[in-house]
Amino acid sequence: MGFGPLLLLAILEGAVTAAVLALTAVGLSLTFGIMRVVNVAHGEFFMLGAVLAWFVSQWFPDAPLLAFLLAMVVCPLVVAGVAVLADVLILKRLHYEPEATIVATIGLLYIFQQAALSFFGPNARPVAPPFNFRVQLPWFGYSGYKLFVILAAGVLLLLVWLLITRTKIGLVMRATQIDRTTAKAFGINVDRVYAMTFGIGAGLAAIAAVLVVPIQQAHYLMGGDPLLLSFIVVILGGLGSLRGTLIAALLIGLLDGLLSTAFFFPPTFAKIVATLLVALVLVFRPEGLFGRRTA
């Protein structure tokens, strides 16, 4: 394969990574931006989505398309439900105090991992893709499902954007983000906004996992990488800024595709550089690479 087609392949692979990452990271960014909660269990919501998608696929072994469509609806709803419960039962009672919520979400991380290990088992399990067709390009064939993932993630992100900017729910969420006390004074039920935000954030991670699980297998420890990458993206984009998160996800995803597909960069070394970079960005440019300095 010549360099041009290889580059195209790398960009396609990068776009798939970026699409899934953007969905997951926007979920994390929402909870951080609106609730000021650093959700360490976010990666586990992703993992739960993937594991649940496997269970759904076992109900309909002969109809992968039906199982996929069902999983797209059921998994995010179940995971969002779990998240709302966690918010009402734990985070709310901690009054969203940053240190306590971090410790509590670390606890949740272990509880979810153990639940998955006990009920799902220690092995990675594949989920059949809903459809199998290859898009034949002049140089290579490319999985049609992966192209669908990019498209679906784009549509979902558009829906999130519409929800935040064009609906009453979004307006209430933004008001709570800007000033919690004033929002309360204007009769907004802040508790309900927080529970809903936490649920939506977790649901986005779950739906990203449902999309990715036919490409990557479901495993009880799969939440680590999405968590780390989402953190990286949210921090580079500027904590709490949705637009920054999207740009950073695109950048990191494409970079990942280029480095691993076209230049055969050792992934561990790339991860070391990326984590150190994030730490240094937080130290020297806490508003993120694309954020504006605010008082």
Next chain:
Amino acid sequence: MRDRALLSHLGLVAVLMAAHWMLPAYHHDAVAKVLVLSVYAMGYNIAFGYTGMLSLGHALFFAAGLYGAAMPLTLWGWTGGPALAAGLVAATVLAAAVGLLALRTRGVSFMIVTLMFAQAGYLTILYLGRWTRGDEGIVIAQPLRRIMGLDLSDGATRYLAALLLFVLGLLACLHLVRSPFGRVMVAMRENEERARMLGYNPFTVKLAALTLSGLYSGAAGAAYALMFGYAGASLAGVQYSILPMLWVLLGGAGTVAGPFLGCLLMFYLIDYASVITSATLLVVGVALVALVLFAPKGALGALRDRLGKEGRAWLP
């Protein structure tokens, strides 16, 4: 003797000394391990419990001590004493370097920055697998695990060496938190701005506390390598940053003996739970959530509050 705090902690030391002759072999080894790990927890407590720095990356310092001792021993043929010293130096220098950068941030950013540095350290250990042997880890042969003629792989010697390290750490910590500097550390935790107004520089105070905390963690790591003969990447992972926090929260953050109590309780909780169920992660997770919800001050912290003025005298 009027010094009630010294009395209560010497009492703890006496109990642990008596335990050396009374404990059956299994528990003897278990308590030796708990003693070494509680030195790590005491180090974490100096940063988190007393100075209010919630770090999620202390495994980096523990691992620096661990590999700082294990690699010179196995790769370059050093003896036990210099290897132990190398572990201490590695952890202390690393803690100071991390502090110089990370202490420019505070709160949530500080937690994420320390987490990221520790993650980078963990990945570096995996990346340099040729020397560190990555996940598989370095096993240190028995003849190498000697220090000043003492064989640290022998059960009785190991217990006494662990106790010696623990007592040094405990008494130094007791002295520290009752010294003027210790009070400044607490002032940073309670109200940084007010401490600054009184003329203390928060950055240097916190940097000193974090470096000292790194020294404790490194001492525990290097002792772990010498006493238990193993250094592996799993001991540098996120979980080993979370565990000292759990022990400190359980025993009581900001109490001198709390880290030991928390470490001991958690060790036996997991030990007994593993008889009934294999779900040990669940125990850790539920303990963390329950602690922040129902007992944020931990066992000794709650006891101290209940005893009022007497409590503060006995349990600094």
